[in-house]
Amino acid sequence: MIHQLTIPTPYAVGDVNAFLVKGDALTLVDAGPRTKEAYGVLENQLGELGVRMTDIEQVLLTHHHPDHSGWTDAFPNAVLLGHEYNNNWLTRDGGFIERHDRFYMDRFVEQGVPEQYLGLVKKMKRAAELMGQRRLDRILTEGDELPGLPGWTALETLGHAQSHLSFWNPGKQVLIGGDLLLSKVSSNPLIEPPLSPDEERPKTLLQYNRSLERLLELPVGTVFSGHGDPVTDVHPLIRQRLEKQHERAMKVHGMLADGPKSVFELTTQLFPKAYQRELGLTLSETLGQMDYLMEQGLIKRNRDDRGIDRYEQS
Ligand SMILES: [Zn+2]
Numbered sequence: 071m072i073h074q075l076t077i078p079t080p081y082a083v084g085d086v087n088a089f090l091v092k093g094d095a096l097t098l099v100d101a102g103p104r105t106k107e108a109y110g111v112l113e114n115q116l117g118e119l120g121v122r123m124t125d126i127e128q129v130l131l132t133h134h135h136p137d138h139s140g141w142t143d144a145f146p147n148a149v150l151l152g153h154e155y156n157n158n159w160l161t162r163d164g165g166f167i168e169r170h171d172r173f174y175m176d177r178f179v180e181q182g183v184p185e186q187y188l189g190l191v192k193k194m195k196r197a198a199e200l201m202g203q204r205r206l207d208r209i210l211t212e213g214d215e216l217p218g219l220p221g222w223t224a225l226e227t228l229g230h231a232q233s234h235l236s237f238w239n240p241g242k243q244v245l246i247g248g249d250l251l252l253s254k255v256s257s258n259p260l261i262e263p264p265l266s267p268d269e270e271r272p273k274t275l276l277q278y279n280r281s282l283e284r285l286l287e288l289p290v291g292t293v294f295s296g297h298g299d300p301v302t303d304v305h306p307l308i309r310q311r312l313e314k315q316h317e318r319a320m321k322v323h324g325m326l327a328d329g330p331k332s333v334f335e336l337t338t339q340l341f342p343k344a345y346q347r348e349l350g351l352t353l354s355e356t357l358g359q360m361d362y363l364m365e366q367g368l369i370k371r372n373r374d375d376r377g378i379d380r381y382e383q384s
Pocket of ligand 1: 086135137138249296297
């Protein structure tokens, strides 16, 4: 039995969902943002289901973003499980933070972001205040059976986050999908540093598309999502999302008709109002389209002597 809990967040996305799953182990999937308000709502909604915070035996994370990973330490009797990548954020290890800042600084240079915006790199971690601070007790990887939940498996569904897992129950044809597929909006393929320092920048939109395409191979009846109502027209919605993304990419391709442009230049044209407020999100969207068009062989990239990448139609 799956119960959806709906928790307020301070983010533009609005409410976030968490799920109570009553298996052999009483399980909570995701834990809201670390705000007082979210804690109260979580406690109340669990209470309405006859569950106290101390009753929860395990917390599973779909990904590390703060609206999902906040109250990981509010359940004194629960073990915490998720993708290995979560630990980078749950522990905020100094080495990772340094690598994180360097990673974004390198990306900003490649993308041609003007100097006045470079200070934003440090602010990109502010969200971490709303994340929990507790290391995972157990790491889940692709194909793992979920402990305490017979019939459920973990799927690695990267793209929106480098820690993203979905939880699949083939018997019930139900997926708890985190932010993989949302009913109302498309999911942002956020640019994030790779799990291991020697890996290249993950091409997050391509990862994301592959994760969606993977669901097309599975008989998914319902996706319980991180935001909004459960999705029941799963395959049609996935096809629609993939088509829309292709259309957006082709629009960007058209914007290169009058010559080479950097990711930053394209972003200011694509999101003239939003880019200053949401620079990280909007650059991720644009870079995603560049990765897609490169993969399709429709554009090429040249790096100038200042290290700025410019893309042009091929
Ligand atoms: Zn989310």
